[in-house]
Amino acid sequence: MHTVALAVTDGILHFELSLACEVFGPAPASVNGPWYDLAVCGQGAVRAGRFQLEPDHGLDRLPHAETVIVPGWADTDQDPPGDLVNAVRAAHEAGARVVSLCTGAFVLAAAGLLDGKRATTHWAHTRALADRYPRVTVDPDVLYVDNGSVLTSAGKAAAMDLCLHLIRLDHGSAIANTLARRLVVPPHRDGGQAQYVTTPVPPPGNHPLADLLPWAITQLDQPLTVDDLARQARMSSRNLSRHFRTVTGTTPLQWLLTQRIRHAQELLETTDNSIDTIAKTTGMGTATTLRRHFNRTIGVPPDTYRRTFQTHPPTPQPRNTT
Incomplete structure (x- = not known):
């Protein structure tokens, strides 16, 4: 045996x-x-x-x-x-x-x-x-x-x-x-x-990105760029990238993508919003873009994730009686 x-x-x-x-x-x-x-x-x-x-x-x-x-x-x-x-x-x-x-x-x-x-x-x-x-x-x-x-x-x-x-x-x-x-x-x-994985929060503490990270999370529906983040932080793009690597372990754009994906997870769990609406709310633009990044990052499509983790039953749709 x-x-x-x-x-x-x-x-x-x-x-x-x-x-x-x-x-x-x-x-x-x-x-x-x-x-x-x-x-x-x-x-x-x-x-x-x-x-x-x-x-x-x-x-x-x-x-x-x-x-x-x-x-x-x-x-x-x-x-x-x-x-x-x-x-x-x-x-x-x-x-x-x-x-x-x-x-x-x-x-x-x-x-x-x-x-x-x-x-x-x-x-x-x-x-x-x-x-x-x-x-x-x-x-x-x-x-x-x-x-x-x-x-x-x-x-x-x-x-x-x-x-x-x-x-x-x-x-x-x-x-x-x-x-x-x-x-x-x-x-x-x-x-x-x-x-x-639980949704990450901006690392606390007295560091150069302490004000920027919470602000960026409130702006996820906007098409933020590295220059936008650098302007908000009042530093050069090069310095911004260096501080991002030190504080978060990744690049500004990768960090933004991670936050968008996590926000999409939250919306899939707690709302009945369509994939198109969630894509716009999280700054992904289109459902196709959201599905591509979500599947690559999380390993399953958004619809599959919603069926697994949604915390309330979907709202019944009105029946067509015509």
């Missing part, structure tokens, strides 16, 4: 741990052949959220598994435990497929398994992962990344997306779809985690 080993330590997140146990535990009724031999591996009793867990095996079992899964890890401000990092590295060197769920990516990065590779983690931690491990190409927008022998998922529920992807790889789409129905989740979700 294909052994799936869950690598656990103190501070492991119980949501991702439980999710992996549910997916790789009992086989669906439609599976006639071999399934998975699930093993929980750690050094003695570990804390998983509010729960205490007694592993089945020590971490020395990891190199003997075909797949090693590192669930989310809570204390991302600290370096992962050395024994866990070494065991995960040894498992990969022995030929195991190594998978991280949510912030488990920090363990894989510490083991050097993500060097030179594209990876992801929970959107709230992507900047920290990129800063701490500059050899890793962190993609903050996707639900998961498959590098063959090393795979990473975004935060929380995205762990389910990656686990179902593994089932598809190992057992085919039919079995993955059956398992998804049993778990009452979609077998595949469109888009990436960008659609779940």
Whole structure:
């Protein structure tokens, strides 16, 4: 049987741990052949959220598994435990497929398994992962990344997306779809985690853009240019671009586009305004332009996003009785 080993330590997140146990535990009724031999591996009793867990095996079992899964890890401000990092590295060197769920990516990065590779983690931690491990190409927008022998998922529920992807790889789409129905989740979700990121606010503080950024957000329906922003800030375009890079980490036009997309998300969630109206309100001009930028940035079309996140039912349209 294909052994799936869950690598656990103190501070492991119980949501991702439980999710992996549910997916790789009992086989669906439609599976006639071999399934998975699930093993929980750690050094003695570990804390998983509010729960205490007694592993089945020590971490020395990891190199003997075909797949090693590192669930989310809570204390991302600290370096992962050395024994866990070494065991995960040894498992990969022995030929195991190594998978991280949510912030488990920090363990894989510490083991050097993500060097030179594209990876992801929970959107709230992507900047920290990129800063701490500059050899890793962190993609903050996707639900998961498959590098063959090393795979990473975004935060929380995205762990389910990656686990179902593994089932598809190992057992085919039919079995993955059956398992998804049993778990009452979609077998595949469109888009990436960008659609779940909370709307950013202008960074507070005493910096040269402290007055400009809130002003620009109130002018999103206008065709703002870099020169317009520089004039409002009373500085040259060159100085403006330099301050934008320092304060926001991006260019003035890219920052403006991000604000327009976020405002469009808000309007899609809270109003029944047409896509044309939202395009004009957010300064996109036309529905075609909005759809192009929205799909490229968020990963799904505006209409799909609205169906997923709208916070109130659409207003009923009057029936035509003629």
